[in-house]
Amino acid sequence: MNTNLKISNVTKIYPGCVANDNVSLEFNSGKIYALLGENGAGKSTLVKILSGVIIPDEGEIYLNKNNLKLNSPLDAKKNDIGMVFQHFNLFETLSVFENLIIDSDEQRESLREKIDSIMKKYNFSIDLDIPVLNLSAGQKQKVEIIRCLIRNPKVLIMDEPTSVLTEQETSELFLSLKKFSEEGILIIYITHKLKEVMQLCDEVAVMRRGKLVSVSEIKNENIESLANKMVGQNLKTIKKKKAKTSSDQLIKITNLNFTSEDPFETNLMDINFSVNRGECLGIAGISGNGQSELFQVLSGEIISDKNCIEFNNNYIGDLNPQERREYLMAFSPEDRLEQAAIPQMKIFENVALNNFKSSNFFNNGLINENKIKEHSKKIISDFNVNTDNIELKSQFLSGGNLQKLIIGRELITSPDLLICFNPTWGLDVGAINYIHETLIKINEQNKSIILISTDTDELLKLSDKISVIHKGKLSKIMNAEEVTSEKLGILMGGAN
Amino acid sequence: MIIDINFIGLIIASIMASAVPLILASCGELITERSGVLNLGVEGMMIIGAISGFALMTVTGSLIIAIFGAMLAGVLISTIFAFLTQTLITNHVATGLALTIFGIGISAMIGKNFVGIPGKEFPVLFENLKDTIPLIGPILFGHSIVFYFAFALPFVTNYFLKKTKLGLIVRAVGDSPVSASNQGIKVRLVRYLCILYGGAMSGLAGAYLSMIYTPQWIENMTGGRGWIALALVVFSTWNPIKILIGAMIFGGLTIIQFHMQAIGVRIPVQFLTALPYIVTIIVLVVISRDSRKIRLSTPSSLGKSFHKDN
Secondary structure (H helix, E strand, O other): OOOEEEEEEEEEEEOOEEEEEEEEEEEEOOOEEEEEOOOOOOHHHHHHHHOOOOOOOEEEEEEOOEEEOOOOHHHHHHOOEEEEOOOOOOOOOOEHHHHHHOOOOOOHHHHHHHHHHHHHHOOOOOOOOOEHHHOOHHHHHHHHHHHHHOOOOOEEEEEOOOOOOOHHHHHHHHHHHHHHHHOOOEEEEEEOOHHHHHHHOOEEEEEEOOEEEEEEEHHHOOHHHHHHHHHOOOOOOOOOOOOOOOOOEEEEEEEEEEOOOOOOOOOEEEEEEEEEOOOEEEEEOOOOOOHHHHHHHHHOOOOOOHHHEEEOOEEOOOOOHHHHHHOOEEEEOOOHHHHHOOOOOEHHHHHHHOOOHHHOOEEOOEEOHHHHHHHHHHHHHHOOOOOOOOOOEHHHOOHHHHHHHHHHHHHOOOOOEEEEEOOOOOOOHHHHHHHHHHHHHHHHOOOEEEEEOOOHHHHHHHOOEEEEEEOOEEOOOEEHHHOOHHHHHHHHOOOO | OOOOHHHHHHHHHHHHHHHHHHHHHHHHHHHHHHOOOOOOOHHHHHHHHHHHHHHHHHHHOOHHHHHHHHHHHHHHHHHHHHHHHHHOOOOHHHHHHHHHHHHHHHHHHHHHHHOOOOOOOOOOEOHHHOOOOOOHHHHHOOEOHHHHHHHHHHHHHHHHHHHOHHHHHHHHHHHOHHHHHHOOOOHHHHHHHHHHHHHHHHHHHHHHHHHHHOOOOOOOOOOOHHHHHHHHHHHOOOOHHHHHHHHHHHHHHHHHHHHHHHHOOOOOHHHHHHHHHHHHHHHHHHHOOOHHHHHHHOOOOOOOOOOOOO
């Protein structure tokens, strides 16, 4: 039986922003549809409307010509629309089976049989009786998918499903999705990754600033044409020039170990590497393999043995972040709003947090506001932060602007080494491009970067050397030219 | 010296009796907290239950009306808390503290007319079996219905949380209200019900104090038991069986230190009275220090407000 899903003139307005502006789309089963757009383009709002999480201000949704009133997620489920969210909607402390039974009306035994047969059919293998927090991201996603499949959905919506997956897991997912599609499930795939659209989908709808800009067949498109539609202008492609090989060593990590008392953190085992001046060392890996612990050890949030870290011929392993900054290290942590900036504080106050002895932000314990504001204005103009109000609270900056502010704050003192962790996570293409250009510029100025990232493409684009972290251990360090994303994927999965 | 074996039985029974209000209030609060709501108003709800039970018993003469009236009073006062924290999204901690202060104040006001009035005798069950078995007889038989209910409650609560669909929903809401809401669970409704249930159990705990344990009304007669109940929930790591153990230790030490004072052991009285509080907490911390289990049983969203963002 064919499924036809029609979105007709849907509009959703938030204060100060039109998230969906009169969007109409039609989908038919048997095909995989991509919904493509940058962050903030309105694609998440649209799928949340389809899954009943958000109620539109105007417009109708029809499934097989029936007008659907989706006032809650329950309504979507009743109408056979399944959705796998970008941020998993799982209960971490409950077991896999408890997660699956919670919204099912079936008896325990018959549900277990049903789950077993689904897992067998699609080659999933997950222990149903362990708590979800022990699963990898890929397994969690499978639990979400099983949760949808239990209800025999007509429509399956996947919201940015690959952001947490390895290459291998991604190709497994694509195989499953193709199988679902052949079995007659209508698949809507939301992403901002162009490569995936080309690989997986049959048709693509592009959204920009809440509006639908184009609907076309994949065979008539290529990556460049889609990118231009998505951004609305021609993007220049940036490329890193091959760095001059320098043998001047800047930082050296020797025999670094970290054992956490928290069983949900990863222990670091025997980390050894060095970075030369003007070099970018990329560290790849699936999130949760020790990246955040490594970042904290490098930044001084976790103190290690003094001799483990040699920076510019000084042993600094026992120094805190503030002291390390004085040695000209700079840090851009993963979570912009939790770790890098304080959202409730104004822009210039956040700038002042990164205080150097030399910067004279404070006189005798009093805040030198003029000095800080002057400094903040310089950051905003030098680093293209899209605001002129330094009194604005940081939480009102978009992700891209906040990241530019943070990188700017770190770089304006021209440090020798910048350590950044997922610097472009969740940013739109324009902002990513800007951050990448900035990072390349740093290397050109003979400064070094340690780039910890879960984005393989980003690493291949920016790094001179690459290593992979898996379960707290680093692989050997490879020259970036010798590495392919497939090879990284294998190492990220733990194989040699 | 020959100690009568039945005397030991009576001491154990009195320890169990003193644990009853703690078990009731803790098991109620446990359900509330498992749904992600931190209600610090247990002391206030207990004292309201105590005065309501005693007042209704005196005025109507009916024990059944008094017991259920006390539970209803607990429900009513917790409705205020639920309305404030769930509908008006106020801070759980501040609201709970206010609830306790309010409860103590209003109970003192209502209680003015009931000071010095003698209570009624509460019927006990299986009294005739008390002397049939030595030691066990006085422990098992001759108690009020509330006593038996309290000792069944931790096991029922455990079963409810682990084996029933509704218990699963309560845990899910406490783990991640956002996910629960996206799954179509009515988070606010679940939390309302859990808060009201907690109120009913606190009310019953208070009524036990003023109607059965010491049948009279004394101002501020809960004497911090509500706070101990709260501590039991946290230090038992939200495990009803450990609440039972903790309540027994607390009750036991309270009773034993009375006897030690009576015998005239040369330890400062202040130290003896403080002993149950600290020992109970130490024991519970020691028996629940598996950090993995703590993580699995701690309601992740505890004390955080939830409001739907569309």
